[in-house]
Amino acid sequence: MTFYSFLVHFHSITRWLxxxxxxxxxxxxxxxxxxxxxxxxxxxxxxxxxxxxxHVQLLLGxxxxxxxxxxxxxxxxxxxxxxxxxAMEHSSMMIIAIILITIGMMRARRSKTEKKYFWSxxxxxLIALLLIISAIPWPSGKIPGGxx
Numbered sequence: 001m002t003f004y005s006f007l008v009h010f011h012s013i014t015r016w017l018x019x020x021x022x023x024x025x026x027x028x029x030x031x032x033x034x035x036x037x038x039x040x041x042x043x044x045x046x047x048x049x050x051x052x053x054x055h056v057q058l059l060l061g062x063x064x065x066x067x068x069x070x071x072x073x074x075x076x077x078x079x080x081x082x083x084x085x086x087a088m089e090h091s092s093m094m095i096i097a098i099i100l101i102t103i104g105m106m107r108a109r110r111s112k113t114e115k116k117y118f119w120s121x122x123x124x125x126l127i128a129l130l131l132i133i134s135a136i137p138w139p140s141g142k143i144p145g146g147x148x
Contacts, residue, residue, distance in 0.1 A: 004067055011060045015136065018057050021050030022101075022129045025121060033118035047121055051105045054128075058098045065091055085137070093135035097128040104128070 028043045065071055070086040078084050104124025111117040 014057045018053050025050045029118040029122040054098045054101045090135050097131040100124045100128040
């Protein structure tokens with residue numbers, strides 16, 4: 001196994017951790033937003049874990065961006081769907097999603113009430129999750145990727 005293939009697999013594994021963290025965070029935030037209870041430490045730890053794993057994923061993605069043979073920098077890049085996807089669409093949508101996760105975390109931390117805390121987490125994490133799901137190269141998508 002080469003270093004590049006190790007990074008690709010690690011990037012894929014952290015994708016599943018990030019998706020799991022986002023889904024758990026959304027359910028926790030929605031539950032506490034509706035029930036008007038306080039979360040305690042467990043819910044906030046999951047929100048923090050999700051933010052942390054998203055930043056790890058971003059760093060791995062930046063590293064892979066410059067190592068990957070799928071990312072091509074030429075005049076032909078935008079002409080082909082696969083090279084355009086990896087060079088522009090995947091990377092830019094993932095960066096935007098991680099920025100949204102970070103904004104959600106920052107707004108939640110600065111919230112004066114628990115209701116605003118959970119609403120910030122729910123809103124920003126939901127938008128980020130939708131962006132991430134749409135930008136992942138799924139095995140059955142138009143730009144096929146792998147499960148791992």
